[in-house]
Amino acid sequence: MSDDDGTWVDETEWELGSDEFAADLEEEFAPPPVVAVVGRPNVGKSTLVNRILGRREAVVQDIPGVTRDRVSYDANWLGRRFVVQDTGGWEPDAKGLQALVAEQATVAMRTADAIILVVDAVVGATSADEAAAKRLQRSGKPVFLAANKVDTERVESEAAALWSLGLGQPHSVSAVHGRGVADLLDVVLEALPEASAVATTGGGPRRVALVGKPNVGKSSLLNRLAGDERSVVHDVAGTTVDPVDSLIELGGKTWRFVDTAGLRRKVGQASGHEFYASVRTRGAIDAAEVVVVLIDSSETLTEQDQRILTMVIEAGRALVLAFNKADLVDEERRYTLDKEIDRELAQVQWAQRINISAKTGRALQRLVPAIEGALASWDARISTGRLNTFLKEIVAATPPPVRGGKQPRILFATQATARPPTFVLFTSGFLEAGYRRFLERKLRETFGFEGSPIRINVRVREKRGAKR
Structure with missing residues (x-):
């Protein structure tokens, strides 16, 4: 059934079983597994990352991080979607290398x-590799050990020496020539879940990350x-003695505060400390x-x-803005801060803001x-019926604005997933970015x-079967 103005088509006109349809969408929008x-x-x-992606332009299609610390790429191997995290791009001095x-x-x-x-099979296992x-x-x-630079059969014996690292069989590859990469990927994908277990793990205390630039008051x-x-129940070791969550x-509830840079110990000022801090920040966001x-x-x-705010949005995490050191803010600064927030934080107008003082305990x-x-809000789900009724009224x-002489129609909408709420709109034409923002504003x-x-x-x- 469609409205007289032709802007809406009822979902019953779709030749899809709604349960199957919802399940397919949920699977499609579930966070893909991550290979680091x-x-x-x-x-x-x-x-190796470029070889896995099958394209050399990977470097220019990256998602910007705090530095060139960690870059995530969408990959596909034999129809399986996954994300590759490349941790390259940094050159610390030898002194800090092992720790980094x-x-x-x-x-x-x-x-x-x-x-x-x-690991470079030609060089062999170094102290940093062992760490x-x-x-x-x-x-x-x-965990899979890639013995790289095995360009010829002759180097195979060097690769075999890497059994000493205790990670099982070294997989001989040549990232430059592509040798052995397909075999490595087959083994890796066999071990991957369909959706990322890291992003979807539920149960237990909710995971909170405190992040911010250095000296903003995270530790305090x-x-x-x-x-x-x-009421520290106790410190809980993660997968190893470090990092430690609190x-x-x-x-009246127990919360798991995910360890972030500077929370549990001081970071030395050695070369690479910014890399170290930014890796921890992004890691804490992803784990929260x-x-x-x-x-x-x-x-x-x-x-x-x-x-940092961009990282949180890209990771799709719930967000609270805590303006610390409120005890140091006078009337004049309060006025300029409000102006700055309106101007600089337009992208996160939806986040709750609180003014606190870690030093005095205020608020x-x-x-x-x-x-x-x-x-x-992050967990929230809207039923398909309620969502379509809402959109019908808005539309x-x-x-939507006319494009190329045609009025795009929204045919049907559904919420594919929560965490964060993700909506899929099926339309008869392209929706302008401005109209999408309008719909987001109305949803909020x-x-x-x-x-x-x-x-x-x-x-x-x-x-x-649409009528022309």
């Missing part, structure tokens, strides 16, 4: 479903939350369900603050309700979603 490629510089990580490679391995253990450790292997042995994740806030309440009881971004309200908002009681609200009042006005990103995916599809 780790190893020291110059072992061929990025070359081990750190990289630790973050991969937290945020990937499977890990490939790349990474030691961490990975305790990860509980499938965590210590204040733990100490004042006298279980803290707040508001809700992210509390701390911003120093006594200082001007920085590009670093913006980059910390507002943190838990803000976190709970953001998580409720009748404000139809009607259903709330405070503290959660929303994703709107448009599928252009002619209605079957």
Whole structure:
């Protein structure tokens, strides 16, 4: 049944069983499994990633991180979708190398479903390789050892020597020539779940990350939350002795605070410390369900603050903005801060903002309700019937803009997944970015979603048997 103006088509006109349809969409929009490629510089990580992707332009299609620390790419092998994380692009000095490679391995253990450790078979196992292997042995994740630069049969014996790392069979590959890469991928994909277990793991205390630029007060806030309440249940070791998550009881509930840079220990000022901190930040975001971004309200908002917020949005996590050091803000700064927020934080107008002081404890009681609200929005689902009724009214009042002389019609809409709420709109034509933003604004006005990103995916599809 369609409206007289032709802007809507009832879902009963779709030749699809609704249950099967919903299941297919859920599967399609489920977060794909993640394979992390780790190893020291110059072992061929990025070359291997390009080989897996089957395209050399991978480097220019990356998703920007804080530095060139970790870059994620969508990959497909024999019809299986997955994400490859390349951890290349950094060149610390030899002194800090061992710790940094081990750190990289630790973050991969937290945020990937499977890990490939790349080692230069010609050079052999170095102390940095051994440090990474030691961490990975305790990860509980499938770990695959890629013995790279095995360009000829003659180098096979060097690859065999890498059994000593204790990660099982070394898979001989030549990332440059493609030798052995298909065999490696077959084995890796066999071990991967259909959807990312890291992103979907439920049960247990909700996972919270405190992130922000250096010296914004992350440690002070965590210590204040733990100490004042006298309620650190205990520190829970992750997959290895490091990182350590803190279980803290707040508001009558236990929360798992995911370890982030500087939370549990000082980071040395050696070369590479920025890489180290940014890897930890991104790792904490990926391992969390809700992210509390701390911003120093006594200082001007920085590009670093913006980059961290972009990471949270890209990761699709629930968000709370905590403006710390409120005790240092006078009337004049309060006025300029409000102006800065309106100007600089337009992309996250939907996030709840709280002004706190980790030092004095001011307004910390507002943190838990803000976190709970953001998580409720992140988990929220709207029934298909309710969503289509809502959209029908919106479209009748404000139809999509005409493109090329044609009025695009929204045929049917459904929520594919939650965490974050992801909506799929089936349309008869392209919907302008401005109209998508309008729909997002209306969804938020009607259903709330405070503290959660929303994703709107448009599928252009002619209605079957449509009258011309």
